[in-house]
Amino acid sequence: MSKLGNLGARLHRGEIGYDFIGKRKIWYGVSILITITAILGLAVRGLNMGIEFQGGAVFTTPKNMSVSVASAENYAQEASGHDAIVQKLGDGSLRIQVAGIETSDATKIKNELAKDLKVDAEKINADLVGPSWGEQIANKAWQGLGIFMVLVVIYLAIAFEWRMAVAALVALIHDITITTGIYALVGFEVTPGTVIGLLTILGYSLYDTVVVFDSLKEQTKDITKQTRWTYSDVANRSINGTLVRSINTTVVALLPVAGLLFIGGGFLGAGMLNDISLSLFVGLAAGAYSSIFIATPLVADLKEREPQMKALRKRVLAKRAQAGSQEEFAGARTGAADSDDAAPAVVGPRDQSAARNRGRGRPSGKRR
Known part of the structure; x- marks a missing residue:
């Protein structure tokens, strides 16, 4: 934990960092591939809509039923003519869900199930949902999602700027598409709990995105007054500075959701837990990914197209090139000075001969 804390501190101070912005095309490609897979899953398999959205009935049997799930499915299909x-619930009762039937047929199906299951029809509880009411619920869910998107864009455009609002909207659409695509591929039922989970994970996704955007906004207030960093450089530092915090919050949020999904839904067989926990689990992971790899790089791309940021980039690159030339020139001068200092230490035969010849023709006071 201490090493992780030191890593986070070094990332925040800019001592180390990963070039998220420079490698953004890789992440764009990965996101496009995942999104295409999700769209294909939606197109081929479609969503398994619950009775709350398409109408139907849910029959709950008494406790401690000895009938297997496979046999009960066959009885229900024969009685209703639908899938x-x-x-099987924890108390041994059976929850039989039949979608797409009229409420007037529910009594007949209930009686047929009672005969096949060998129980009293009065002991089978039936919850009915009409098709028109289910369609109304679906429309309300779409309206709520649309209103949420509009409010998010307006808020981010006012609190930050329209480029960040556009980037956040793209990230949210990315998260929704991936989550719904996973639902289609896995085949889980879409219930009101699923819609609640979707709206919840959109809030988590926005939380991570807004944290990075707030840091980016603070660090780019007077960015055009300096020539050291480009907008992309500052955006990259903002991601690195909040990276450990985003990872920590996402992991802490994923742990209880994973418990609901794999333990509550997998081992206990709780249907509602499956519906809401899968959307939360996939959405939280996708939201953390999009806030780091999609939203902020997209903002950097949009900002770098502004004339002021283009001019800043030219100045920064020119200064870096000049600094590099000066360092190269200084290195060359240092090398030349080292070679000049070493030259007098090298004594060749020619120098020695010249010195000896000069000494031979001189008169000496000792030899006359």
Whole structure:
């Protein structure tokens, strides 16, 4: 933990860092590939809509039923003429869900199930949802999602700027598409709990994005007055500075959701837990990814197209090139000075001969 804290501190101070912005095309490509896979899953398999959205009935049997889930599915399909989903609950009762039937047929189906399951029809509880009411619920869900998106864009445009609002909207659409695509591929049922989970993970996704955007806004207040960093450089430092915090918050949020999904839904067989926990788990992971690899690099791309940022980039690159030339020139001078200092220490035969010849023709006071 101490090493992780030191790493976070060094990332925040800019001592080390990963070039997220420079490698943004790689992350764009990965996101496009995942999004295409999700869209194909939606197109081929489609969403398994619950009875709350398409109408139907849910029959709950008494406790401690000895009938298997497979047998109950066959009984329900024969009685209704539609596909049925059967779950065995913790108390031994069976939850039989049949979608797409009229409420007037529910009594007949209930009686047929009672005969096949060998229980009293009065002991089977039936919850009915009409098709029109289910369609109304679906429309309300889409309206709520649309209103949420509009409010998010307006808030971010006012609090930050329109480029950040556009980037956040793209990241949210990315998260929704991936989450719904996973639902289509896995085949989980879409219920009101799923919609609640989607709205919840959009809030988490925005939280990570807004944290990075706030740091970026603070560090780029007077960016045009200096010639050391480009906008992309500052954006990259903002991501690195908040990276450990984003990872910590995401992991802490994913742990209880993973417990709901894999333990509550997988081992206990709780249907509602599956519906909401899968959307939370996939959405939290996708939201953390998009805030780092999609939203901020996209803002950097949009900002770098501004004339002021283009001029800043030219100045920064020119200064870096000049600094590099000066360092190269200084290095060359240092090398030349070292070679000049070493030259007098090298004594060759020619120098020795010249010195001896000069000494031979001189008169000496000792030899006359």
